[in-house]
Structures are given as C-alpha cells and as structure tokens.
Amino acid sequence: MEINDVISYSLIIGVVLSILLIVSGVVLLFVHDGAQGLPLKEIASTNSLVNSSTITPYQVVAGVPKLDGLSFIYLGLMVLIATPVVRVALLIGDFIKNKDLLYVILSVVVFINMMIAIFVVPAIILRH
Template structure:
C-alpha cells in the first residue's frame, strides 16, 4: 500500500471516529437534565480546566460531555498523526530536508497543543 493511501485513510478514520464520538456524546447528553444548562449561551462549563484523564473516567461512566470532548481530542490528534506519517513517508524516501521541515511542523503543533495552553 502506498504511503499516501495510508495518510488518506488515517485522516478519514480520524474524522469518522471524531464525528461518531461527538454524535454519541450529543445523544447521551440530550437525555440528561444538564443538556439545557450546557447548551445555553451563558453556560459556565469551561473545557480548558478539564484534564484528559477526567475525560477517560467520564467515558467509562457514559458521560455525554466526555464523549464530545474525546471526539474533539481525536479531531485535534488527527492532523498530528498526519504529520507523523509525513515524517515516516519522507524518511522512507530519504528526503532529509523534508524530514527536518516536517519535524519542525510537528514540534510547533505539539508546542501549541501542550505547552502554550499552560503559559497562557
């Protein structure tokens, strides 16, 4: 299988998993009394304070908000996976310049996802 096909499948699968998790979360959430409070424009729910381990604990409990948050995490991780696959692709082609450039892109992505939110 061509590496471009692998990258394409990874992107499609990531988006489909994300959409599925968000839909499942919305269905679970719509059956709870919290639904109207969370969907209100004046909602006090702050996703910036939710830790990934809390999301995984909530998934086991069937919490709809946590399914939605996991879907968003998968959606954010999808381009990161694409960049990692790009590094592998360029390494297989022995294209050192593009491996370095793509490693810089990966570093920037990870910095923006994990480090900058801690600083801001």
C-alpha cells in the first residue's frame, strides 16, 4: 500500500470517527438530559459553566465508560485535532524513507509548530 493511500485512509478514518463520537455525544446529552452533573439547559446556556479549557484528557477518557455526552464530544474533538498531526507524522516517516532532507526538515518544523499550538500556547494563555 502506498503512503498516499495510508495518509488518505488515516484522514478519512479520523474525520469519520470524530463525527461518530461527536454525534454520539450529542445523542447522549439528550438521552441523559445533560452531562457531568449539569442539566441540558445549563450546558446549552450562553452562561454555561462548561469550559473545555478546564477538562483534562484523563477526565475525557474517564467519562467515556460512564456514557458522559460531553466526554464523547471532547474525545471527538481530540480525534479531529489529532488527525492532521498523524498526517504530518506519516509524511515525516515517508520523507525519511525517501531520504528527502528538505521535506523532512520542513515537516518537522510544521510538526513542532503544531505541538506548540496544541500544548504550549494554551498553557501560556491559561496562566494569564
């Protein structure tokens, strides 16, 4: 199988899985009339106490077996964010295999930028 096929399938699987998780989360919100101890009205309110910046990946994973709707939605978003990261990682591997140094360097720079945007920038913003 060609690397382009692997990359295409990884993007398709990532997007479809993300959609399934998010839709499942929305359905669970309605079935359970809320999530994380909050009623659905309060979650949907413009003054909602739900804040994605306060939820850790551990809390998301712990909420999935409890069929917590918000955890499913957050997990879907995490999968969606991880999808292009996986694509860049696959490209780095392919460029290394093909000994294409310029594109290895460019892809590593893109990967580092993505990691900074995902992990470092939010930590800086939360401190202020």
